[in-house]
Amino acid sequence: MSLIVLLFFQSSVLLSFKANMFNSIKAKVITVFSLIMASFTILLLCIFYISERDQLVNLELQKSTEISQLHARSLSQEFEQYVAILKVMKNTYDLQQADSKTILRALNQLLKVGEGDFINAAFVDQNFNLTDISGETRKVAHPLFIHGDMRDHKDYNITVPIHASFTNEPVIVVSVPILNEQKKWQGALAVAVPLTLISEKLSAIKLAKESYAWLSDANGLIVSHPIKEVIMSTSLSTTEDPDFPGFYKIVKQTQSNQNGYGEYYDTKLAEDKIVTFSSIEVLPKWTLFVTTEKSEIFSNIDELLYRIVTISCLLMLFYLFVIAHLANKIAKPISLLTKQVKKAINCPNNEFKMVNAKDEIGQLSEAFYISFKKINAYTSSLEEMVSQRTLEISTKNTQLNEQNSELEKLASIDALTQLYNRRAFMEYVNKELSRAKRHATPVTLAILDIDHFKSINDSYGHNIGDDILQKLAEQLTLNIRHEDVVSRWGGEEFVILMAKTTSQQAYAHLNHIRELISKFDFSLNNNITFSAGMVDYQPGESFESWSHRADQALYKAKASGRNCIVQG
Numbered sequence: 001m002s003l004i005v006l007l008f009f010q011s012s013v014l015l016s017f018k019a020n021m022f023n024s025i026k027a028k029v030i031t032v033f034s035l036i037m038a039s040f041t042i043l044l045l046c047i048f049y050i051s052e053r054d055q056l057v058n059l060e061l062q063k064s065t066e067i068s069q070l071h072a073r074s075l076s077q078e079f080e081q082y083v084a085i086l087k088v089m090k091n092t093y094d095l096q097q098a099d100s101k102t103i104l105r106a107l108n109q110l111l112k113v114g115e116g117d118f119i120n121a122a123f124v125d126q127n128f129n130l131t132d133i134s135g136e137t138r139k140v141a142h143p144l145f146i147h148g149d150m151r152d153h154k155d156y157n158i159t160v161p162i163h164a165s166f167t168n169e170p171v172i173v174v175s176v177p178i179l180n181e182q183k184k185w186q187g188a189l190a191v192a193v194p195l196t197l198i199s200e201k202l203s204a205i206k207l208a209k210e211s212y213a214w215l216s217d218a219n220g221l222i223v224s225h226p227i228k229e230v231i232m233s234t235s236l237s238t239t240e241d242p243d244f245p246g247f248y249k250i251v252k253q254t255q256s257n258q259n260g261y262g263e264y265y266d267t268k269l270a271e272d273k274i275v276t277f278s279s280i281e282v283l284p285k286w287t288l289f290v291t292t293e294k295s296e297i298f299s300n301i302d303e304l305l306y307r308i309v310t311i312s313c314l315l316m317l318f319y320l321f322v323i324a325h326l327a328n329k330i331a332k333p334i335s336l337l338t339k340q341v342k343k344a345i346n347c348p349n350n351e352f353k354m355v356n357a358k359d360e361i362g363q364l365s366e367a368f369y370i371s372f373k374k375i376n377a378y379t380s381s382l383e384e385m386v387s388q389r390t391l392e393i394s395t396k397n398t399q400l401n402e403q404n405s406e407l408e409k410l411a412s413i414d415a416l417t418q419l420y421n422r423r424a425f426m427e428y429v430n431k432e433l434s435r436a437k438r439h440a441t442p443v444t445l446a447i448l449d450i451d452h453f454k455s456i457n458d459s460y461g462h463n464i465g466d467d468i469l470q471k472l473a474e475q476l477t478l479n480i481r482h483e484d485v486v487s488r489w490g491g492e493e494f495v496i497l498m499a500k501t502t503s504q505q506a507y508a509h510l511n512h513i514r515e516l517i518s519k520f521d522f523s524l525n526n527n528i529t530f531s532a533g534m535v536d537y538q539p540g541e542s543f544e545s546w547s548h549r550a551d552q553a554l555y556k557a558k559a560s561g562r563n564c565i566v567q568g
């Protein structure tokens with residue numbers, strides 16, 4: 001039973017393992033402590049049970065043996081009483097003179113049994129004539145109880161079981177001899193005790209509910225037994241009987257010991273039996289046996305076991321309750337602390353609430369409180385710093401973007417004339433050329449050069465020269481078409497790219513500009529003119545070749561007197 005309880009606990013633990021119940025301290029504490037306490041309780045109670053059981057077994061067997069002994073003595077006393085009564089009767093009456101019927105009636109009264117009862121008194125004369133209480137006389141056919149030594153020298157005699165002369169039922173005869181003054185045998189006074197009467201008395205002897213007592217005589221013959229068939233018909237054997245294995249050992253014990261006990265197995269009833277035995281003093285070598293079912297003798301032990309198991313279970317339940325309570329006490333503040341920490345992490349604005357505990361959990365909670373406070377302070381200063389830095393970065397970015405666009409502008413715009421510089425112009429040319437190739441549209445390139453600009457510089461100064469360059473750039477920008485691009489090519493040279501324009505169309509337009517410039521008031525004494533060379537783009541040619549051709553055209557324009565445009 002204890003083993004079952006232990007197995008139950010262990011299987012619960014294994015299931016708990018399987019079901020991942022060990023994720024909480026509470027479950028761990030409960031399981032570990034329950035196991036320890038259960039094992040400890042079971043171990044203690046097992047030790048207690050083993051030591052108590054042996055003691056209890058010995059006590060039970062001792063008690064059973066003593067009870068058998070007591071009954072054997074009681075039986076002896078009963079027979080001694082018969083002898084004493086017979087002796088009193090013998091001494092009270094003059095047996096040779098008195099009427100035998102009167103004596104026998106008196107004797108029966110003393111024996112406290114009436115006429116026709118089991119115990120019968122009888123008178124035997126020296127001629128072996130036996131007279132019973134009814135007055136009937138008959139010759140004793142087998143005068144066993146008045147033979148030999150028993151007749152002359154013993155003051156009483158108890159026979160082995162014999163069949164009564166009158167009733168023919170098995171009896172034991174208790175007799176005292178009647179002697180004359182010369183100590184010669186004159187007869188005997190006897191009582192016949194039926195074996196059925198002894199059996200009846202023995203039936204009162206019970207060690208347990210199912211136990212029964214029985215007797216064997218000096219020859220090992222069963223003379224009293226609850227089963228009538230075995231009386232006077234069965235003898236005890238000192239060899240192994242397959243029906244009752246182990247019984248012969250008890251029989252052997254009876255030959256050397258006055259009292260004792262032993263065990264055997266009743267194959268017919270399929271029961272283990274305990275037999276206690278005790279010899280009866282007055283009936284030499286007669287033995288009183290008491291047979292009991294072993295389970296009955298050990299019922300107290302079983303009761304002890306049940307009590308131990310009940311106590312074990314109650315104790316374990318109690319431990320479980322105490323451990324669960326303790327585990328709850330330990331785990332509750334931890335769970336609370338965990339909840340508070342999670343709350344503080346998820347909602348940093350909420351203040352961390354300390355767990356009200358004076359133990360290590362309380363200290364841990366305080367440490368968390370301080371940590372969160374510092375973290376919160378640090379976080380807000382960090383946030384402030386970050387927003388300040390973000391603002392600074394965004395200002396810097398704006399400045400940088402402005403500077404970048406300025407730089408970009410500087411990189412692509414000529415500082416003096418505010419026209420595209422050569423690099424920016426080249427980007428535009430590449431795009432335009434690829435578009436022109438894709439759509440097979442005409443493109444014209446014109447290179448303009450101010451005439452005699454050196455002499456202007458020389459005459460008016462370099463600043464005036466710059467001013468003229470600026471004004472010319474301004475006029476070119478104003479007069480070219482929206483889709484055309486003008487750029488300062490270098491020094492006093494300008495280029496114009498005219499998309500989707502043939503050289504004829506371009507010529508007309510550029511010539512118009514030339515005329516405008518030649519008439520434009522540059523606030524100088526003389527007018528400013530320019531010469532230009534222009535060429536349309538030949539499919540497949542490089543820019544270098546294209547611009548070279550334009551240069552050649554310009555050269556021709558210069559050569560042909562300036563202030564003119566030459567198509568290459």
Ligand SMILES: Nc1nc2c(ncn2[C@@H]2O[C@H](COP(=O)(O)OP(=O)(O)OP(=O)(O)O)[C@@H](O)[C@H]2O)c(=O)[nH]1
Nearest residue numbers: 449450451452453454455457462463465466491492
């Ligand atoms: N003021 C000013 N002069 C410049 C600038 N770039 C180039 N020049 C001048 O332009 C003049 C160009 O002279 P030349 O190449 O000899 O040509 P030109 O005098 O214009 O004569 P032709 O081109 O043959 O008509 C030089 O004196 C340069 O110093 C500039 O940015 N500003």
